Amino acid sequence: MNADIITIGDEILIGQIVDTNSAFIGSELTKIGVNIRQILSISDNESAIINALDQSIIKSDIVIITGGLGPTNDDISKTTLLKYFGGKLIIHDESLKFIKSFFAMRGKELTERNYKQAEIPDSCKVLLNKSGTAPGMVFEKNNTLIFSLPGMPFEMKELFINDVIPYIKEKYKLPFRLHKTILTEGIPESTMADLLKNWEDNLPEEIKLAYLPSPGILRLRISISGNNKKYLNIKLNDEIDTVVNLIGNNHIYGFDFDTLEQKVGNILLEQKSTLSIAESCTGGKISSLITSIPGSSQYFKGSVVAYNNKIKTDLLNVSLSDLKNFGAVSQQIVEQMARGIKELMKTDFAVATTGISGPGGGSTDKPVGTIWICVLTDEKVMTKKFLFGENRERNIIRASFSALNLLRNLIIASL
Amino acid sequence: MNADIITIGDEILIGQIVDTNSAFIGSELTKIGVNIRQILSISDNESAIINALDQSIIKSDIVIITGGLGPTNDDISKTTLLKYFGGKLIIHDESLKFIKSFFAMRGKELTERNYKQAEIPDSCKVLLNKSGTAPGMVFEKNNTLIFSLPGMPFEMKELFINDVIPYIKEKYKLPFRLHKTILTEGIPESTMADLLKNWEDNLPEEIKLAYLPSPGILRLRISISGNNKKYLNIKLNDEIDTVVNLIGNNHIYGFDFDTLEQKVGNILLEQKSTLSIAESCTGGKISSLITSIPGSSQYFKGSVVAYNNKIKTDLLNVSLSDLKNFGAVSQQIVEQMARGIKELMKTDFAVATTGISGPGGGSTDKPVGTIWICVLTDEKVMTKKFLFGENRERNIIRASFSALNLLRNLIIASL
Numbered sequence A, B: 001m002n003a004d005i006i007t008i009g010d011e012i013l014i015g016q017i018v019d020t021n022s023a024f025i026g027s028e029l030t031k032i033g034v035n036i037r038q039i040l041s042i043s044d045n046e047s048a049i050i051n052a053l054d055q056s057i058i059k060s061d062i063v064i065i066t067g068g069l070g071p072t073n074d075d076i077s078k079t080t081l082l083k084y085f086g087g088k089l090i091i092h093d094e095s096l097k098f099i100k101s102f103f104a105m106r107g108k109e110l111t112e113r114n115y116k117q118a119e120i121p122d123s124c125k126v127l128l129n130k131s132g133t134a135p136g137m138v139f140e141k142n143n144t145l146i147f148s149l150p151g152m153p154f155e156m157k158e159l160f161i162n163d164v165i166p167y168i169k170e171k172y173k174l175p176f177r178l179h180k181t182i183l184t185e186g187i188p189e190s191t192m193a194d195l196l197k198n199w200e201d202n203l204p205e206e207i208k209l210a211y212l213p214s215p216g217i218l219r220l221r222i223s224i225s226g227n228n229k230k231y232l233n234i235k236l237n238d239e240i241d242t243v244v245n246l247i248g249n250n251h252i253y254g255f256d257f258d259t260l261e262q263k264v265g266n267i268l269l270e271q272k273s274t275l276s277i278a279e280s281c282t283g284g285k286i287s288s289l290i291t292s293i294p295g296s297s298q299y300f301k302g303s304v305v306a307y308n309n310k311i312k313t314d315l316l317n318v319s320l321s322d323l324k325n326f327g328a329v330s331q332q333i334v335e336q337m338a339r340g341i342k343e344l345m346k347t348d349f350a351v352a353t354t355g356i357s358g359p360g361g362g363s364t365d366k367p368v369g370t371i372w373i374c375v376l377t378d379e380k381v382m383t384k385k386f387l388f389g390e391n392r393e394r395n396i397i398r399a400s401f402s403a404l405n406l407l408r409n410l411i412i413a414s415l
Helices: A021-032 A046-059 A075-083 A092-103 A112-116 A152-169 A187-200 A229-247 A260-270 A286-291 A309-316 A320-326 A329-344 A392-414 B021-031 B046-059 B076-087 B093-105 B112-117 B153-171 B189-201 B229-247 B258-271 B285-290 B309-317 B320-326 B331-345 B391-414
Strands: A003-009 A035-041 A062-067 A089-091 A120-121 A125-127 A136-141 A144-149 A178-183 A207-214 A217-227 A254-257 A277-278 A298-308 A348-354 A370-376 A379-386 B002-006 B033-043 B063-066 B089-091 B120-121 B125-127 B135-139 B146-150 B177-184 B207-215 B219-228 B250-257 B273-281 B300-306 B349-355 B370-376 B380-388
Touching: A003 A021, A003 A144, A021 A152, A021 A178, A035 A046, A046 A062, A046 A075, A062 A152, A075 A112, A075 A120, A075 A136, A075 A144, A125 A152, A136 A152, A144 A152, A152 B300, A178 A229, A187 A207, A187 A217, A187 A229, A187 B112, A207 A229, A217 A229, A254 A260, A260 A286, A260 A392, A277 A286, A277 A329, A286 A298, A286 A392, A286 B285, A298 A329, A298 B309, A309 A320, A309 B300, A320 A329, A320 B189, A329 A348, A329 A370, A329 A379, A348 A392, A348 B076, A370 A392, A370 B120, A379 A392, B002 B021, B002 B046, B002 B250, B021 B033, B021 B063, B021 B153, B033 B046, B046 B063, B046 B076, B046 B146, B063 B153, B076 B120, B076 B135, B076 B146, B076 B391, B093 B112, B112 B120, B125 B153, B135 B153, B146 B153, B177 B229, B177 B391, B189 B207, B189 B219, B189 B229, B207 B229, B219 B229, B229 B309, B250 B258, B258 B285, B258 B391, B273 B285, B273 B331, B285 B300, B285 B391, B300 B309, B300 B331, B309 B320, B309 B331, B320 B331, B331 B349, B331 B380, B349 B391, B370 B391, B380 B391
Parallel strands: A003 A035, A003 A062, A062 A144, A277 A298, A277 A348, B002 B033, B002 B063, B063 B146, B273 B300, B273 B349
Antiparallel strands: A035 B033, A089 A120, A125 A136, A136 A144, A178 A217, A178 A254, A207 A217, A298 B300, A348 A370, A370 A379, B089 B120, B125 B135, B135 B146, B177 B219, B177 B250, B207 B219, B349 B370, B370 B380
16 A cells, blocks of 8 residues: 655745655554655646646555645645546535634634635545644545645644544555664664674565664664564564664663653653763753753752863862873763762762863874763762764764763663 | 755655755755755665656756665665666775774774775766765766765765755856845744835845744845846845844844854854853753854853752852742842852853743743743843743743843843
């Protein structure tokens, strides 16, 4: 079962907005076992729309079109669909009633343009839009279903979940497809590929593996498709177990939509433990990740960003002579920073970072990208040196995720 | 002059990642006067890639392909391009040298997979990737230029700006199109549209205005096209002056690629002034923005993230009785926090934030989104209350940009 997604609007082509609708539609269709053949973004232009429809209707069973249904002159989807599928425009009473109440509720007059939004081709079935003024439409041609939906994400999503998905499920018998994504930190893509090579080479046809890298984080998506849902579930979980064993729990921080900052927060909350952070090279990024989680004030007390050596000595109690002897980027200093912040904020766990994010400040001994991270409790200390690359932004984000994963490992080891 | 964008990767189709590359490419090509005909996202699948190339090469002068160049088995762009354009794989020495140093610097072994990334079809010109291991490639067929770029946004952007844009400009004679973007903070899009309505309604055909909103920041891109470059320059600057006067300098923090954190940093550096920050509701975000700028250690001493009232009293010298009387989210406390951090870190300028980022913690008096910001020197204090929305992520970023812009205004007022 194939689907094509067509998004219409010049604002997408010129990069004025990022097309998030397609990702949402792709994700929802994938969940019910529909395969996305392609996503096409085109201009508000009649011949571009007709050309796209011609091709998609031949190749796919489902076509989802978004955009071009608004009240202004550049919105031409409806008139183009009328021309393409034939029929004549008629007023859809239920939509008109809704549009009238929509404007009445906002104390606004119904304009001629908005009245026209209730007009629909009599060649389609209408999907009543309960959160905006443009109705959704369903056409059928050559046994392909064509859905036309408004481009506003909020309206599109509501129609898609409440109307389009049930419509597709009723029309087609779909195969089952299951996915699970393993989230890892600290293993580069090529190392991971070597690690999984044997397993990957022997995978049966119906199981697929995808590598999804981003700085510091590598996600591995395993998917399986077939007809027996119960068997698929067991099989998928078996494969997940195999991969988890190959990689090892130290590097796996979660599954699917987990984030490192959320996982760390969850365990701290469960354990009623508290956290403080002393950041040098990461400059506030770790604190910012931790506090992005709602309710983080229950376990996060605070942090000191010590961008200056005097702040390190005065606030974090770092030894001035050690600073001189070993330099700020050293095991000694990162451990003293962690002890200092833990003492200052009186927390169970503490994290510290010091390093050279770049682009300046490197030397032969300590090139740009050298970063020390320490996590500790009263009983345990874990300190690690990393050598990242030359890009400041990437060094900061990689150091931050490394620190969070080291902290996760320390918390688990302390349970 | 038409361009097609083709993004390759199952992860886009199934909605696991949002395709932001296309928006970036669309925006950059639009700036130099290239028209985007369509954006197509397809699977890591040979026949899908070949089919897309066949169609795009007939219809467009430029084809930009991203993705599928990684070291793993699902990356098939290079072998498909080799098959399509002919030739044989050869080692590209310069890329191999770079890849070797890339791994050496990280203290890692070069694997067979990575070695293979330096192989390129001899039918293409190579664009050396200086931030990753997959080289960019340029092919030519039927007078159409075909660029193949890595899918990692960071690597793609660097290659696109430094290599692809100059390559296109050299190959094709493009009409003159000039752009300038005015960067504003603190004015919502609809308010801005009302403010500029008269000016916008009377614009001549060749001048266009685009609103580019993101949380807290509104960018206004003014473009002009024609044949006489000198005239265009004068005309564009006249219009920019008009718009700047309409908006006012308080809200305009820069032009084109400026960022608030860079602008603030530049003035602090010029003035040899220093900065410290006390963050509550922004949780480290402002520090993280400030330290994202290379060389920020010259003016940024550090910050305290005080997520806990005891940290506010102990470290920042906030009055316990004022905390009880006025609450942590109040003018009194934000000003004491700013004074406290300034004293603690001995800086010229200090910033403080306190507020309710949400989703919890709101009350009738102080709903979610209530945020106090204070910036001060020994002589001047600016304190402002904001009422943002209900979304935590947006509240944090809007508060951070508001604080940076308030700081910018204070620094300018102190000159």
